[in-house]
Amino acid sequence: MSENFGLFKGLKVTFKELFKKSVTDKYPKQFREKPQRFHGRHVLNRYEDGMEKCIGCELCAGVCPAQCIYVRGEENxxxxxxxxxxxxxxxxxxxxxxxxYCALCVEACPTEAITMSSLFEMSVTNRADAIFDKSVLVVDDSGKPRSHEEKTNLTNEKDLQNFDGWMRATSSNGNPNYQNVINWSGSLGYGKKEPEKGQHLEEE
Ligand code: SF4
Ligand code: SF4
Structure with missing residues (x-):
């Protein structure tokens, strides 16, 4: 008797789920809006004059708990x-x-070189392609992030473009005068970033 009851309960749950609206119905034709700080694919940023923000300090590689970053710095x-x-x-x-996707690399970076986009689509057909190097990660000459999957046509451009909503976790250069002040820096193609809601930018 109790076995039948258990079966009935199980079927009830299944039946209920059948009529629930699925959140993935419209994917990939439509994409859901992501929160501003969604942890998706990384981007390596450049300054407004085109120079790369990465200074090869390897802090991101040192802090990465998954040990999945390899950086080799060289003299300019x-x-x-x-x-x-x-x-x-x-x-x-x-x-x-x-x-x-813990974003510790983003937190550790002293120059805001590495940030994360909203892009979660990263399908590849072999392991080697899953190692993203500078040819994929560094933004192009207009500040636009490059896609790793041009051929598959799956990339949600909007998710990839939404990559600059990050702030420094610490004050610039450790200067205590910058405590609680967001010190945004200019980004290629985007200029100076606007503070997020609830944050303020100190007048220069
Ligand atoms: S998000 Fe986390 S795991 Fe991924 S590269 Fe950055 S530090 Fe490493
Ligand atoms: S922490 Fe930033 S500047 Fe240093 S190697 Fe990583 S991305 Fe480059």
Whole structure:
């Protein structure tokens, strides 16, 4: 008797689920809006003058709990520097198969070089393609993020474009005067970022 009751309960749950509206019905024709700080695919940003923000310091690689970032910094060439300062990210790779999207790399980065987009579609057909290098991660000359999956046509451009909503977790250069002040920096193609709701920007 109790077995029959259990079966009936189980069927009731199944039956109820049959008529629930599925949130994935319209995907991939329509995409849901993501929260501003959705943790999706990474982007390596550049300054408004085109220079790369990454200085090859390897802090992101050091903090990554999944050990999926590989960075090799190199001295900037004197005649044609890639980033401001002494060094730049000569090699930068993220193994997306290992990433847990915790955003600790974003928090650790002293120059806002690495941020995360809203893009969650990262399907690849082999393991090697899941290692995103600078050719995918660094934004192009107009500040637009590059897609890794041009051929599959699955990329939601909007999710990929929404990549700049990050702020520094710490004050700039550790200066206590910047405590609680959001010090946005200019980004290629986007200019100076607007503070998010509830934040304020100190007048210069
Ligand atoms: S999001 Fe987390 S796991 Fe992924 S690369 Fe950054 S630090 Fe590593
Ligand atoms: S992305 Fe940021 S933390 Fe990582 S190496 Fe470049 S500058 Fe350093």
């Amino acid at each position: 060439p004197e005649d044609n520097p890639v980033s401001p300062g002494e060094r730049y990210g000569f090699i930068y790779e993220i193994n997306m198969l290992r990433c847990i």
